[in-house]
Amino acid sequence: MKKLLFAICILFTFYGFSQSEGKRIDQFNLDRKVAIQGYDPVVYFKQGKALKGKKELTSIYEGVTYYFSSASNKSAFVKSPLSYEPQYGGWCAFAMGDSGEKVEVNPETFKIIDGKLYLFYNAFFRNTLKSWNKNQSDLILKADSNWKKIIQ
Incomplete structure (x- = not known):
């Protein structure tokens, strides 16, 4: 009986890991x-x-x-x-905080805050890092909340 319970626990553990991995691949x-x-x-x-x-x-x-x-x-x-992983699955931090949207980034436009990597959209005369810097604290809170909803 103990072996059966152990086997079931192992299966659920692997199932949980594979779902988590799949979610990351789908959402990152x-x-x-x-x-x-x-x-x-x-x-x-x-x-x-x-x-x-x-x-x-x-x-x-x-x-x-x-x-x-x-x-x-x-x-x-x-x-x-x-x-070392970028925040919000590598999507634009500003967009995640501003609207909860997954927006492409320019990997060369970034900011390290409290040991975390944030990436930003920067193209077509729009650098979202500049907008982020104006309201960083609020945007981090909103982006964290929005990302949790997406990744769950």
Whole structure:
């Protein structure tokens, strides 16, 4: 009986993980399961800039693929992926806070706030980082709430 209960628990655990992974793939801003358009998420924190990663240096976290510009960045990510993943699944932080919409980003337009990476839309003479900076505190609260609704 204990073995049967253990087996059932294991099945539900894997089912929960696969649902979570599927939700991430469905809701995150990905191009062929690759996050941040192939930019290295660790570089934002270590060098304060955006830099493309290499396909040869890849890590997959809960179904989402990340590219890295160096082996040390990949290693840092593997040790603590949640420390480096962009907020709101890589969608525009301003749009998430302003309207709850998933809007594409320019990976080179970003901001690190309290150790978290926020990405922004920046094209066609519209840089949403400028609007974000005017009301950052309120937008973070709204964006956090809106993202929770999407990812549940």
